[in-house]
Amino acid sequence: MIRWGLCCLFRKAPIKFRRTTAKYLSTLSHVKRMDYLSEICMYNAKSLFDALRFCRGNGIYAFRINSQILPLKTHPQIGYGIESLPRATEILDLFKKCGAYCRRHNLRTSFHPDQFILLSSPDTDVTSRSIAELQYQAEVARWVNADVVNIHAGGAYGDKAKTLERLARRIRRLPLTVRQRLTLENDDRIYTPRDLLIVCEKLGIPFVYDVHHHRCLPDGQGIEETTDLALSTWNREPLFHISSPLTSWAGPNPRKHHDYIDCQDFPRYWLPLDITIDVEAKAKELAVFKLIQDLGRKTRTE
């Protein structure tokens, strides 16, 4: 059975997550700043519970948690520890309640730190900030029982092979809480599945296969072969990504995501697999519903 995954937000369901900016926070006194952050973190923890309840009620059993769930947690100037927020225990308990809910109802959660999180950079300031961010996301992952913190390999820095070696070294040295959850995903500009599968196999890190990125940046290996190789890197339920191009595959920028998934883009080979598939589409939960429906209709009429 496929476990369908929703990414971070909702199009129609009235569930929102709040954020703030470093600029605004820096205009507040320390006390006011901590109060404000506490309020947002509390709100987000409650929203996460709402999100999980919505997903469970609608047949969506995987949910990707936004990196900003605790906004600006590792910002170099205004970063903070959860324990220094007012009502920290209440916030923590809410997150742990989300974790218990996931365990009880077989929901899977994951994190996907964004493009600035780079373990492969030659700049050690960049990597140490990235490691701090990964530690924060892994910490929240522990509270909510998330088993994936998924990143890309980063830039080429003029030499992909050297960069991948540097990446492997940094991954080996990560704290266990991070490394146990870390996964690598192919991107649409630089690192293909073929590049990353080698690293993943070598390090025992699972590979998140994004077939849309693979189509944007092919490597001569087919979808079926890549799927099999990706599956073999997982010591738990595999996680894959699907999306469709905004305009068309022939258009100027097929990398941009569409509101929905064109079920022609969905690899038939994936249909019988026991995997999680995150649906990366701008119509969010509506896109998940539509894809499930379209695939059902299609397979019935064939």
Place this chain on the structure above:
DNA sequence: AGCGGTCAAGTTGAT
């Protein structure tokens, strides 16, 4: 109440 400018971060590639 509504709208517009703005938002932590790095890297690449177009100009």
Place this chain on the structure above:
DNA sequence: ATCAACTTGACCGCT
């Protein structure tokens, strides 16, 4: 050398 793209809604502050 500079700057948009990547991705992206939600925030604050001003009208």
